[in-house]
Amino acid sequence: MSGEPMRPTFHFTPARNWMNDPNGLVWYDGEYHLFFQYNPLGSAWGNMSWGHAVSRDLTTWEELPVALEHTPTEAVFSGSVVVDRANTSGLGSDGTPAMVAVYTSHDLITGHQGQSVAWSTDKGRTWTRHPKNPVLEIGSTDFRDPKVSWYAEGGYWVMAVALSTERVVRLYRSDDLVAWTHLSDFGPAGSVEGIWECPDLFPLAVDGDPTHTRWMLVVSVQVGGPAGGSGTQYFVGDFDGTTFTADPVPGADPGGASWVDFGADYYAAVSFNDEPHGRRLVLAWMSNWDYGREVPTRPYRGAMSAARSYELRTRRDQLVLAQAPVVEGLAAQAQRNTSTEVVDGVHALPDSWRGSSAVLTVELDPGTASRCGLHVRVGDGERTVVGYDTAERTLYVDRTLSGDTGFHPDFRAVHSAPLDLDEGDRLALEIHIDTTSVEVYADGGRVVITDLVFPSPTSDRIAVFAEGGAAHLHSLTRTPVTRG
Numbered sequence: 001m002s003g004e005p006m007r008p009t010f011h012f013t014p015a016r017n018w019m020n021d022p023n024g025l026v027w028y029d030g031e032y033h034l035f036f037q038y039n040p041l042g043s044a045w046g047n048m049s050w051g052h053a054v055s056r057d058l059t060t061w062e063e064l065p066v067a068l069e070h071t072p073t074e075a076v077f078s079g080s081v082v083v084d085r086a087n088t089s090g091l092g093s094d095g096t097p098a099m100v101a102v103y104t105s106h107d108l109i110t111g112h113q114g115q116s117v118a119w120s121t122d123k124g125r126t127w128t129r130h131p132k133n134p135v136l137e138i139g140s141t142d143f144r145d146p147k148v149s150w151y152a153e154g155g156y157w158v159m160a161v162a163l164s165t166e167r168v169v170r171l172y173r174s175d176d177l178v179a180w181t182h183l184s185d186f187g188p189a190g191s192v193e194g195i196w197e198c199p200d201l202f203p204l205a206v207d208g209d210p211t212h213t214r215w216m217l218v219v220s221v222q223v224g225g226p227a228g229g230s231g232t233q234y235f236v237g238d239f240d241g242t243t244f245t246a247d248p249v250p251g252a253d254p255g256g257a258s259w260v261d262f263g264a265d266y267y268a269a270v271s272f273n274d275e276p277h278g279r280r281l282v283l284a285w286m287s288n289w290d291y292g293r294e295v296p297t298r299p300y301r302g303a304m305s306a307a308r309s310y311e312l313r314t315r316r317d318q319l320v321l322a323q324a325p326v327v328e329g330l331a332a333q334a335q336r337n338t339s340t341e342v343v344d345g346v347h348a349l350p351d352s353w354r355g356s357s358a359v360l361t362v363e364l365d366p367g368t369a370s371r372c373g374l375h376v377r378v379g380d381g382e383r384t385v386v387g388y389d390t391a392e393r394t395l396y397v398d399r400t401l402s403g404d405t406g407f408h409p410d411f412r413a414v415h416s417a418p419l420d421l422d423e424g425d426r427l428a429l430e431i432h433i434d435t436t437s438v439e440v441y442a443d444g445g446r447v448v449i450t451d452l453v454f455p456s457p458t459s460d461r462i463a464v465f466a467e468g469g470a471a472h473l474h475s476l477t478r479t480p481v482t483r484g
């Protein structure tokens with residue numbers, strides 16, 4: 001894809017046309033599968049179908065033909081894929097388990113949304129729709145995004161699916177992926193301003209101890225997110241095979257939400273089934289329903305976030321989500337390091353630090369500065385600021401001068417997240433810069449900001465800055481990422 005300087009280097013984009021949510025994330029036989037909401041016919045939302053891509057390392061993706069095509073009466077909305085190893089569905093054959101997709105059929109005549117099944121016995125390359133579709137239909141027009149996974153303790157399949165306008169996640173169980181029984185409902189809870197979409201329910205080890213797990217329910221909300229517009233919230237709690245019960249969040253307002261990401265561009269986050277290393281890996285659509293239809297990229301519209309490993313960490317007696325981006329597939333080349341005093345002002349790094357795709361790691365002591373941090377994607381009149389505000393105790397990304405911001409009035413904004421560092425702690429950041437995005441992981445991924453930016457391809461410099469005093473940059477490392 002040379003000749004496309006805006007094309008992300010290490011984030012998935014389809015070769016052309018519209019993409020939104022990741023769907024059907026699953027590992028099978030050496031391949032990570034990414035299906036996605038896709039319009040095969042254009043760069044606006046519509047004709048919803050499942051696009052398909054595979055990867056071995058989660059950073060280099062090969063796009064394959066459309067897996068599930070829309071029909072004149074059916075739009076294929078979001079859903080999930082399981083590998084039916086025990087052939088509970090009877091859809092596999094001897095020695096070849098079926099990959100079974102459970103997705104929302106949006107009936108274009110009635111407007112009803114029901115859950116449907118399709119299966120593949122050739123590693124997801126071709127799919128057959130089940131004759132009983134939709135296999136789960138309750139007469140609703142807002143009943144979507146089934147996430148199915150194997151509940152090992154009970155020996156059955158569990159589906160989490162949104163009753164979107166009710167702000168409810170409904171849980172079902174099945175023995176064969178076709179007949180589903182209602183278990184319980186969760187919600188409304190947390191952030192309820194926007195409708196609920198794309199739920200995901202999974203166990204997570206606490207502090208890396210596999211004998212101590214809690215359950216996590218992730219729910220996307222179309223509006224009311226922390227940076228405006230759509231966002232992704234989570235609940236930590238317990239699942240007993242029937243009911244999910246959320247732990248109280250100390251200090252939260254009634255209705256206070258816990259956010260996965262404080263940027264504007266992290267939506268519809270769902271996790272992989274059957275990850276072979278036991279990690280809980282998650283992808284999200286790196287966009288926002290406020291302006292996703294307007295983002296200025298051609299000939300495609302829509303990108304995925306980096307794959308991230310979700311972990312639960314104990315901090316001050318509370319469980320917090322931490323996210324680590326998967327970097328294995330990124331070619332680690334010569335790194336550059338520096339350590340320096342940052343006096344009041346903006347200090348550009350030399351030419352050898354230029355590049356529009358890179359991973360930066362930063363350790364910064366705010367010292368006497370009221371604000372400090374980095375400018376990235378710096379060029380003629382353009383910069384994206386990644387900073388820490390010591391008085392507010394916030395991490396922020398300022399994209400007001402990041403490049404093309406004029407395609408939607410809500411795009412030009414500063415997004416911030418509470419980041420209470422312990423006394424004497426340095427600010428530790430990992431910043432993933434790509435041609436059209438900045439992902440900032442602070443303090444080991446406990447606070448994350450993901451933002452799209454559309455700078456000129458030549459805005460590829462880095463600067464460090466301090467305001468109102470001097471900061472100390474203990475280390476700054478840059479690993480360039482090049483197109484594979």
Ligand code: FRU
Nearest residue numbers: 021037048077078144197268
């Ligand atoms: C979330 C969503 C889902 C739906 C899909 C349609 O972004 O609205 O609820 O299944 O997109 O493309």
